[in-house]
Amino acid sequence: xxxxSTEIRQKQIKNAVLEIIADEGLHNLSTRKLAQxxxxxxxxxxxxxxxxxxxxxxxxxxxxxDLIGNLRKITLSAQKAEEKLFAYMCSNVEYLKxxxxxxxxxxxEAAHLxxxxxxxxxxxxxxxxKQFIAKIVRDGITEGVWSETVNPEDLAVIYMGIPxxxxxxxxxxxxxxxxxxxxxxxxxxxxxxxxx
Numbered sequence: 001x002x003x004x005s006t007e008i009r010q011k012q013i014k015n016a017v018l019e020i021i022a023d024e025g026l027h028n029l030s031t032r033k034l035a036q037x038x039x040x041x042x043x044x045x046x047x048x049x050x051x052x053x054x055x056x057x058x059x060x061x062x063x064x065x066d067l068i069g070n071l072r073k074i075t076l077s078a079q080k081a082e083e084k085l086f087a088y089m090c091s092n093v094e095y096l097k098x099x100x101x102x103x104x105x106x107x108x109e110a111a112h113l114x115x116x117x118x119x120x121x122x123x124x125x126x127x128x129x130k131q132f133i134a135k136i137v138r139d140g141i142t143e144g145v146w147s148e149t150v151n152p153e154d155l156a157v158i159y160m161g162i163p164x165x166x167x168x169x170x171x172x173x174x175x176x177x178x179x180x181x182x183x184x185x186x187x188x189x190x191x192x193x194x195x196x
Contacts, residue, residue, distance in 0.1 A: 006048050014059050014062065017055055018099055018101040021101035059102065060121045063099075063102065063106070068125060068129070075088065080143065081139040085187065090183040093182055103163070103167035107122070129160060134153050137152035137194065145196075155194070
């Protein structure tokens with residue numbers, strides 16, 4: 001077996017964790033299955049991550065860097081609000097498509113581990129997404145394309161249900177979900193709520 005760098009192995013381990021959760025459920029996640037999936041020994045996994053918590057924290061860091069970083073760029077871009085909203089939603093959905101199981105893992109671990117740092121990280125990830133959506137809505141109101149009667153913070157809370165539901169449904173209905181037009185359908189639904 002080729003000796004890979006720690007960075008590559010860590011990425012493989014984090015991806016395998018998400019694949020196992022998406023394919024077999026969180027209850028079937030074990031170091032043995034993880035090692036088999038990657039082709040390492042169980043001991044080798046812990047050369048790259050000292051604990052299971054470190055793996056979860058690594059996945060949360062990836063979400064903060066990759067997903068939140070990209071959503072921040074979209075939110076702060078010079079695009080019109082309607083274009084930002086569409087790009088934001090589709091980027092969020094695409095990230096979840098590529099990282100199946102992430103929602104279940106993050107909520108389950110942060111809620112059940114009683115780990116204050118992980119809960120705070122998850123809370124920040126959620127809070128930033130709500131802030132970004134609220135800003136996009138305020139931008140649309142300022143541009144005069146969306147109704148002033150819509151409360152941006154309330155719409156952000158409603159929006160947050162979309163990616164969470166998408167991720168859960170994608171896991172539960174592996175073959176029966178039409179993910180290709182999901183973003184467009186949800187965008188149209190949100191637009192109807194925002195229109196004057």
